[in-house]
Amino acid sequence: MTRIQITTTSDDRNELEEIAKRLIDERLAACCQILGPLTSIYRWRETIEESSEWMCLIKTDERLYAAVEILIRQIHHYDEPEIIATPITYGSAGYLDWVLKSVVANENEDPT
Numbered sequence: 001m002t003r004i005q006i007t008t009t010s011d012d013r014n015e016l017e018e019i020a021k022r023l024i025d026e027r028l029a030a031c032c033q034i035l036g037p038l039t040s041i042y043r044w045r046e047t048i049e050e051s052s053e054w055m056c057l058i059k060t061d062e063r064l065y066a067a068v069e070i071l072i073r074q075i076h077h078y079d080e081p082e083i084i085a086t087p088i089t090y091g092s093a094g095y096l097d098w099v100l101k102s103v104v105a106n107e108n109e110d111p112t
Contacts, residue, residue, distance in 0.1 A: 001061060001062075001063075001100060002061070002087050002088070003059065003060070003061060003062070003087075003088040003091070003096050003099045003100070004059075004060060004061070004062045004065065004085045004086060004087055004088060005057055005058065005059055005085070005086050005088055006029075006057075006058040006060065006065070006068055006069075006083065006084065006085045006086075007055060007056070007057055007058070007082065007083075007084045007085075007086070008056050008058070008072055008076070008081055008082055008083050008084075009040065009053045009054065009055045009056070009081070009082045010053060010054055010056075010076060010077070010078065010081070011051055011052060011053050011054070012054075012077065013034065013036070013037075013054045015075060015076065015077060016034050016054050016056040017034065018075055019032075019056060019071065019072055019075050019076070020032035020034060020058070022071055022075070023060075023068060023071060026067075026071070027102070027103050027104040028060060028064050028067050028068050028071060028103060028104075029058045029059060029060045029064075029068065029103065030059045030060060030099040030100075030102035030103055031058075031059045031102075032056055032057065032058050033056070033057045034055070034056050035054065035055045035056075035057070036052075036053060036055055037052045037053065037054055038052070038053055038055060039051075039052060039053075040053045059088070059099050060099070060103055061099065061100055062085070062087070064103060065085055069083050
């Protein structure tokens with residue numbers, strides 16, 4: 001079982017808070033952290049853009065990635081939101097165990 005960290009950004013902190021609360025409520029994530037504001041510089045539709053954004057870091061199990069992406073896309077207002085998953089290669093055993101116990105990755109597993 002691989003734990004992952006999913007990153008998404010938005011120019012609307014309240015939107016990320018809604019995403020985070022839904023992910024936790026639906027047991028799709030163990031923890032969400034919202035950081036910012038930060039400055040993003042990027043090319044969009046052949047124009048260089050600069051904006052102030054917030055970043056949400058989402059800790060979950062890789063088996064839940066698809067469900068997390070669907071939820072983010074349902075709420076997010078960007079045409080193409082950043083949704084990037086990175087494996088958590090190392091971490092304290094207790095924390096990584098807590099991540100798995102906090103999410104429902106398999107209906108046969110007891111999350112507590």
